[in-house]
Amino acid sequence: MRLISFLGLGEAKRDPDGKPTGEYVYQPTTYRFNQDPQTDINDTCYVVRAITQGYVIEEKGTGSHKVKEVVLLATEQAEKAHLHKILAEFEAHQLPQPRVVRVPFGSNAEQQWEQFNTILENIPQGNDKKVIFDITHGFRSQPFFAAAVINYVRSTRNIEEIPDMRILYGEYNREKRASDIWDMSTFINLLDWSSSLQSFMKTGHGAGLATLARQENAAIQKAGQGERPRTLASLAESIRAFSDNISTVRVPQIITGKERGSASDVLAKIAQSEAEVRTHFMPLFPVLEQLQAKLQGIPADSLFSPQGHQAMLELAKLYVSYERYPEAAIVLREGWVSLYAETQGADEQQLKPDVRSNMESRWNAAEGKDSPERIADQIRNVRNDIQHGGFKEKDARNPANSLIRDLQILLDKFEAKLKA
Known part of the structure; x- marks a missing residue:
């Protein structure tokens, strides 16, 4: 040594x-x-x-x-x-x-x-x-x-x-x-926890937190130490699950899930770990408060409800804050399509291919090429331009800042439509 x-x-x-x-x-x-x-x-x-x-x-x-x-x-x-x-x-x-x-x-x-x-x-x-x-x-x-x-x-x-x-x-x-x-030495671990949480808040990537939790648990077992904080590892694991859904754009699993969505699970784990954070890692508490504020508007009981539509707007905004514009465009498009569901709730039924296809047809008819603003075409163009990496001839000279601006404008229009 x-x-x-x-x-x-x-x-x-x-x-x-x-x-x-x-x-x-x-x-x-x-x-x-x-x-x-x-x-x-x-x-x-x-x-x-x-x-x-x-x-x-x-x-x-x-x-x-x-x-x-x-x-x-x-x-x-x-x-x-x-x-x-x-x-x-x-x-x-x-x-x-x-x-x-x-x-x-x-x-x-x-x-x-x-x-x-x-x-x-x-x-x-x-x-x-x-x-x-x-x-x-x-x-x-x-x-x-x-x-x-x-x-x-x-x-x-x-x-x-x-x-x-x-x-x-x-x-x-x-x-x-x-x-x-x-x-x-506790403050060395504090640096790791703080850095990992900040990384998640800025990028949406939470795998580092899950790795940190595994390392912490392994260190405790190896050292044979006594009682230590337990809910921080659970918090990190919930963030990892949320991060995986964010990375793969699992919108239903983020917002709702079978029992409750991964965003809701993170918020629950934050509440459960509050006492331990205050006791053992007080400098992390403001970070968790910021994380809580970011996720607060995302959980919903159903995607096909006013609360669910607002949740998809908040999720798209979260992706923009992470500078993950392709994902934001995907969520924006699916959120707008979901406005044209014939009924509310019944998410599993609404996500069936034929039901979803009819929903998209109604959206295109109402807001496609025959509508005044052609919102559906605007969203499609922005999303396709990003996903094809500028390899479409008409998109090749479209600068990145123009795409980001157009995406933000469409987000603002979606928000205005929800308030109407």
């Missing part, structure tokens, strides 16, 4: 008259893990020594993991002020000697990118690796860069190349005998 620790300057030492001596110090304390006195590491100024000596990860199947390699990221000034003391403590306790990696102050963009790359270069590849980040004594923005690099690695590396990464912070307390070392 590799420990990557940041070393800053600490406090400026002063003489009895209060004048700086030019030396920098960290105050000695007893560091403690999990608020357990049996884990105490006594009388050290350096949390890096306490973590190296006392931090253990217990996992089912793989046993105990201790720090075997230490990378100390330090500016030149911090190295001169503290390295000799750190090395002496490590030697006295027979710990693996730290490898010092020099980093700049980060006072300009060039130095900040150098810091970023230095941290990145010291993160090993492979999901069999374990990396601990100690941000306790981080200088200036170094802890921020650690979080940025962790997020970057988890977003850009293949899954088999991402190590198990954790974050520790030692809370030095002058008033107490022991200073607790906190495991902040």
Whole structure:
């Protein structure tokens, strides 16, 4: 297990008259893990020594993991002020000697990118690796860069190349005998959940959430941890099902379904997970509120009802917000056709081929080539132009922004018709 620790300057030492001596110090304390006195590491100024000596990860199947390699990221000034003391403590306790990696102050963009790359270069590849980040004594923005690099690695590396990464912070307390070392690793998972939810909200793709849920469950089983939040995985699975329907334009399954549509299921799972989100992942709560607002108007009891027609309008708008214009054109066309059902409800009967064909005939007769606006022809032209990829001779020079504009105009007209 590799420990990557940041070393800053600490406090400026002063003489009895209060004048700086030019030396920098960290105050000695007893560091403690999990608020357990049996884990105490006594009388050290350096949390890096306490973590190296006392931090253990217990996992089912793989046993105990201790720090075997230490990378100390330090500016030149911090190295001169503290390295000799750190090395002496490590030697006295027979710990693996730290490898010092020099980093700049980060006072300009060039130095900040150098810091970023230095941290990145010291993160090993492979999901069999374990990396601990100690941000306790981080200088200036170094802890921020650690979080940025962790997020970057988890977003850009293949899954088999991402190590198990954790974050520790030692809370030095002058008033107490022991200073607790906190495991902040939950916030790494928070980044994943937040990123996956945002990806779904912006694109409609929810497979990443389902993958995250499976990984989270596997990690819990492997670590043998106690009771953990349970409804977040269920929420992610409902979003995956909704995403699959969105990707394949399963309009009936999205809006209604046999018992209730996948949009309704997502909304139900959001309600069920609200308490756990507030307790364990509070920063995600506003994201779920936004997702709830996006889906609120989509569920309906029947496609062939005023509520169902409005739901298809809202679904088409959702596709536009995802910049998925072919799907929006499909939903718009089917929504307009559905207005010409002879009766309301009875969805299974209304979706039979002959019934649907008669519905389309009535739509074409009312709003096709013989009508003033020829809405049916306009929708058909936009949809076909997109689906044929511009390979129709008359469509070849039709620019994308023109198609998007025409689609939005037709959506506005559909909305106006529903209000009429």
